[in-house]
Amino acid sequence: MKPRKFDLVRAESTAEALAALSESGGNAKIFAGGQSLMAMMNLRLADPDVMVDISQVTELSYLKEVGDKLEIGAAATQVELLSWPGLAEKLPLLHQAIPHLGHFQTRNRGTICGSLAHSDPSSELPLCLATLEGEVVLRSVRGERVLSAADFQLGMMTTAREDDELIVAARYPFKKPGEGFAFTEVAQRRGDFAITAVAAVASGDVTRLGVGGVADKPTAKNWTNLSDDNLDEELNAFAWELGGSDDIHATAKYRRELVRRLGRRVIEEAKACRS
Amino acid sequence: MPKLNQDSLQKIDFTLNGVAETGTAEPRMLLSDFLRNVMGVTGCHVGCEHGVCGACTVQIDGKAQRSCLTLAVQVAGRKVDTVESLAGRENPLTDLQQAFKTHHGLQCGYCTPGILMSTSEFLDRNPNPTEEEVRDMLSGHLCRCTGYAGIVNAIMATIEERQGKAAAE
Incomplete structure (x- = not known):
């Protein structure tokens, strides 16, 4: 339950972190809060030769409004996002979801981009990124690219990030007039990984539901003119499309039932709070 | 850019329970092990070692955090408080x-x-x-x-x- 030996780069700038990634030949891991990666290291599920600590890179520790999105730097912590003054008004889905994300003791240290990099299929921040159609900014010594959530999130703990790339920022789109949002999840204990998490966005005649913890990555679907009469049928079809499998926490059948029940609940809530 | 070799002992200057202290640790050493085994502060308990149980929670710069998910070298220059900080040696309990x-x-x-x-x-x-x-x-x-x-x-x-x-x- 201890990490194996590794060389440690304590980067002081983004350029230093990118150089260390480039020089490592593919066996380096970035960390800032370490709330996902250090646990993986202790369990020896991750065993990089080089660890690159970006927690002291002040230029990556920021939250800023860029157009119609909030841009969150790689070193910004979850508690900083939770205490961002505009959160409830401009990002109501994150405002509802973050209290479910770990515990305050892990949010004190954990980062937003770290959670996205880890990409656990039941984790809240990747689900919100997929549901809100946010994007991530990847940078390497070769250049920078911006990927949509759909292009970035590839599968079970798998993203499109190349070995030499750093997620320098994530961007979550702000609420638009007329939109309503709702989030809920079922977990064994508050703050644990969700067995199933659901997030809904309702706007005019469009309804969007994101589901985490069932498929191998957070998955969202849109409906137009979804009426109450065919909601159950549509949710059932979506639950089966997501697949899902049995594990020690729940059966696939139970997860499908959660998609149907929780899905209806958040869609109704999101429609009711459109403003 | 400081690159720390995996076998090198790093000098860590930090504030432990209000007192300036120095210890040494390899890059891989967890803060929980450093506090207990190097600094002798055994009030930091080690439970699951993957951030779930919370037994090792200490305050770093006043914020409660998991010491088992923190590297010892990361607290250089910072303020760490363990349960020993709550009541001093001469004081009653808080x-x-x-x-x-x-x-x-x-x-x-x-x-x-x-x-x-x-x-x-x-x-x-x-x-x-x-x-x-x-x-x-x-x-x-x-x-x-x-x-x-x-x-x-x-x-x-x-x-x-x-x-x-x-x-x-």
Whole structure:
């Protein structure tokens, strides 16, 4: 339950972190809060030769409004996002979801981009990124690219990030007039990984539901003119499309039932709070 | 850019429980092991070693964090407080610690130091929480004696006592 030996780069700038990634030949891991990666290291599920600590890179520790999105730097912590003054008004889905994300003791240290990099299929921040159609900014010594959530999130703990790339920022789109949002999840204990998490966005005649913890990555679907009469049928079809499998926490059948029940609940809530 | 070799011992200057201290650790050493085995601060308990149980929770720069998910070298220049910081050697227990004693908030005591370090930060930030908020805060800790009722009672009693004192002033 201890990490194996590794060389440690304590980067002081983004350029230093990118150089260390480039020089490592593919066996380096970035960390800032370490709330996902250090646990993986202790369990020896991750065993990089080089660890690159970006927690002291002040230029990556920021939250800023860029157009119609909030841009969150790689070193910004979850508690900083939770205490961002505009959160409830401009990002109501994150405002509802973050209290479910770990515990305050892990949010004190954990980062937003770290959670996205880890990409656990039941984790809240990747689900919100997929549901809100946010994007991530990847940078390497070769250049920078911006990927949509759909292009970035590839599968079970798998993203499109190349070995030499750093997620320098994530961007979550702000609420638009007329939109309503709702989030809920079922977990064994508050703050644990969700067995199933659901997030809904309702706007005019469009309804969007994101589901985490069932498929191998957070998955969202849109409906137009979804009426109450065919909601159950549509949710059932979506639950089966997501697949899902049995594990020690729940059966696939139970997860499908959660998609149907929780899905209806958040869609109704999101429609009711459109403003 | 400081690149630390895996076998090199790093000198770590930091503030431990209000006192400037220095210790050495390899890059791979966890803060929990560093506090216990190098600095001799055994109030930091090691439970699951992957961030779930909360026994190793300490405060870094005043914020409750998992010392098992933190590298020792990362606290260089920072302020670390363990359960030993709450009551000094000569002092009686803090009000929170006394309430844990009075309300049977500790049984085997293994999870207690982490809970005290979380709760003391939590109450500093949020002096008048509801019981639901206290239980939510405690979800970051596992007590395998399952003595949560006593823990919640102790914390609620501390809040009531502090509120009473504040009202009297």
